[in-house]
Amino acid sequence: MMEASLTTVLFLACCFVPAFGDDSPFVTTSQGRIVGTTLQFRPEGRPELHGAVDAYLGIPYAEPPVGPLRLRPPVAKSWSGELQATKPGNPCPQPKMNWGKLTQISSLVEDCLVLDVFVPQQVPSGAAVLVFIHGGGYFMGQGTFKEFSPATTAAIGDVILVTMNYRLGALGFLSTGDDVIPGNFGLLDQQLALKWIRDNIQAFGGDPERVAIFGESAGSASVNHQMLSPGSAGLFRGAIMESGNVHSPWATIETEKARKIAFALGKLLGCERDTSEELLECLQKVEDIDYIIKSQQEGLAKEFGDAILLVPVVDGNFLPSPPAELYAKSAINDAVSIIGSNADEGNLWFTMLFPDISDEAPFINSTTYEAFGPIFESMISTEHIVTDAVKLMYTDPTCIDGPGCNYVEAISQMIGDFWFACPADKTARAYTQAGRKVYRYFMTHDPTTKISGPSWLKANHEEELPFVFGLPLVGLPSDDYPTTEDEVRMSIQTIKYWSNLAKTGNPNLSSLDAELTDEEIKTEWPLFTVEGLEYKDLTPDMLNGRGIKARECRFWNEFVPQLIKTAEDAKKCKESGSRWTQDGSSESETCTKDKCPEVPEK
Template identity: 90%
Template sequence: MMETRLSSVLFLACCFVRAFGDDSPFVTTSQGRIVGTTLQFRPEGRPELHGAVDAYLGIPYAEPPVGPLRLRPPVAKSWSGELQAKMPGNPCPQPEIKMGKLSPIVRFAEDCLVLDVFVPQQVPSNAAVLVFIHGGGYFFGQGTIEELSPATTAVIGDVILVTMNYRLGALGFLSTGDDVIPGNFGLLDQQLALKWVRDNIQAFGGDPERVAIFGESAGSVSVNLQMLSPGSAGLFRGAIMESGNPHSPLSTTDHRKVAFALGKLLGCERDTSEELLQCLQKVEDIDSIIKSQQEGLAKEFGYGILLAPVVDGSFLPDQPAELYAKGAINDAVSIIGSNANEGMLGFTMLFPDNTDEAPFINSATYDAYYPMFGSIISTEPIVANAVKLMYTDPTCTDGPGCNYVEALSQMSGDFSFVCPADKTARAYTQAGRKVYRYFMTHDPTTKISGPSWLKANHGEEIPFVFGLPLVGLPSDDYPTTEDEVRMSIRTIKYWSNLAKTGNPNLSSLDAELTDEEKQTEWPLFTVEGLEYKDLTPDMLNGRGIKARECRFFNEFVPQLIKTAEDAKKCKESSSKWTQDGSSDSETCTKDKCPEVPEE
């Protein structure tokens, strides 16, 4: 039973056929020989795309992070001889979460720091390399998922594709805010995997000088942070960020409090970081760690991303905004983008059973839900009112037929994904880095995240990056169109070209664009022009992604919050405020708040 499950984990029955026999592909690295397996790529009705891929699965890049290596930086794996790399490795410990129409592997184990390498048999010598960093809010996910086989992208893009697993949740991001448990272990795992690619990819026919990394959601934030980490300089030449960057709201909770609270839940109530670490390294029941981080911490601190990257002074020397201001950004060409309906992500959790039609949210329900969506913006009432004014339809307010779903969705998506991407693109450009921007407005025929009313939801670009419209799903529940097949192929080639040439438009440095390609050539982003590619089958260009909304969030709202906070401080500190709340205008001015009188 286990053998059957493992053999089907990566490969779609309609498109991939595993080759059995004595002719297993192999490569020879400095450590020893790695033996893989061959996949025949056979998308139905598309003979022009047929090919074969040599897959090397479950290659360990680090020692198992157990015992004294738990909650410590990763240690490069030492091995010799022959490594059988025909089966995928373990995903890192995480809660079992249904991922829409996708089927992640659920045999979790701490011995999970592995990567997979997919090499098309027709790939050229010194091939370009794409390295994928998965998302999942830093608490779930895995590098390779059955229905999104990286082999498709490798064949269509004519590149070597590498995926990786990295530590998640408390095991990957717990921090005591000091050198004992500094945190960022999952990010250090990613960095070590990238160093493995640098040191070993030539054995697979790859060029370590032509590597691009890409990720979605938390994987996209990770790509951004690798761009800011001094230890990652020179490990890649391209960076692709799909819906996530360090300006996105993550955790504002005191990480040290979270660490000691988790220790208490696990029977490790201790006084010092050293004592806490020693106790946590001895906890044998991994399920109890996962349950405590998901349920126990949520009860104490509320739901949210409590375990996330931190400024540790080493991997991440300073706050991203400070590093941006200094131009301390690694040298790489970037693609930075987001989707038109990112905020629908929240509704998949609020209405998990609403599969037929979009939920109806009236004005009162909007006000009730706003704290859930808008508290990450500000709890100031004036800010909430400004956001509601900005996003609700002025021709339909408070009426019984007014649906506020789109208002909540767009507000949440713009604040969390679209407008932070605008900040990042501007910062990279001002630091002299080349940036290409995209905005996916295409409403997919089928969503991997749920029902059709989710539109271009968070993560819906992933099927196009991994070629799902070309191959469908095993259960035949992923209908698509020829336009979407064309869109997927174009997207894969854009991503692959960035690794090949540093330009998504060019597959080789001596290539020339056709007349048709010139008409839709993806322009560089500039602060003056705000150019971007509209990710649809037509791949047209545009200017100013949500420019009005992003000025609102990136410029006006911070000023409004400061004004509200200054007014509150002024009111609290002035001894001349009267009982009814009126003020002495000469005492409290917009330029100067009164000092608290000394007793």
């Protein structure tokens, strides 16, 4: 409880001032009365933006997932009477891992399935609703950070904003690949929270028919998963994906591997068992949550060589089929989407590789680049011809293998395209071909102050969040946050775009009968089309462009899969003495080993 109280103090710091007195705000839901607290929004030097936001914090939407409810789908919370919702709830169990200027509060409390609701006092009746799904690699994070006050977005956007906590790590995403521990519990938590919003948001003045969900990183991929889940149909009409979706290589895992991970974790926790049923029974009795967290972060990473292993799977329920199959069938929930990423997100890889990252950019020479080869192969392909093609695509042809050649930018752009930009391109095309409206963005602005670390990281992963949550207007509660007037304007416009999607289904319009000014028409955000590849460049000028990484994304989404298949087929041919055709059949009578295509060896 001490941590929660400290969070409240820091959360209310800066330009939000709590209003004390006997006139605390309250709403009456079908379950009972919810009492909140009022925050006075007073950004310095901007009296035209002053207002008040009522905050309802730590509202439980599901029963504590403990005992027999651990590693099971969430159960809606039943309560009655009066709920004091004036303090944040517990973050879900996670390790303590700071990310730049963001502070993760470690937690070992499973009673964490709560949400926060922020309601501007001047918001109109039947207000639009934005729902935030946090990121953190599916193993850390919380709905409301003390550095990012959702009340700012609510006040500037004139919308109700809701954040949520969902189960993380093994407790949220462990899967045995069957009906015993099917996995995706964190996604089901999100879905249940969305159902709670549908059933209760009118009590706060919101319109359940005007809900848009938005997320960043793993939260963005979660939004994408909600778009593909039949159980989420009708729960929202807008979906904003910031840097992550189901095609990101870290966002899903094969069922067979997930099962191996589940039994490996069981062994680490003293639950070495033969069947899924026996494993579940043992894991539900493990009392040391800290041991679970350490085992999943350290033990599994050591055994499998990856820190992000506990992620969504195709479970046949929440996600009925592989995403590619759902895309092919246009089995996509009906919502208007904003899909984007940032220009320098590959720098995230350096912050992960070097936790104590320097204020100066690293120098990666050719020898170090080659030493990273096994890492790249594990991420992309073990076929050397593929990693050679990637190197050819991204390295500077005028500076190859020389002592003064720095491969930092090449690695950054390669990782950023592979992890974020090109999966976003694939999803945007699939949505459009399924008849869904899509708006695309690419943030190229280099923020004056980075939330993720040193200045050389530029438009790194997560750097759009300060603009979405209005940080240039309010700063940080404990650190200086130098910014510019242009960035204040950029933040206000970004919030309006996001809020307008919830209000009208069009980021350009705040109401259906609104008309754009001549100035707005010049930079109106155009719909994405496969022919035009239109997008909005997130900068203070908010200009439009065409073709986000178009050449690179054809390379990743079309050429690389073909190259991998060709290399694999060539090996099969060598091994069997047969020619392998495009459909996987063999023509042994027309092929001998000496006629198989050659694949260069390293």
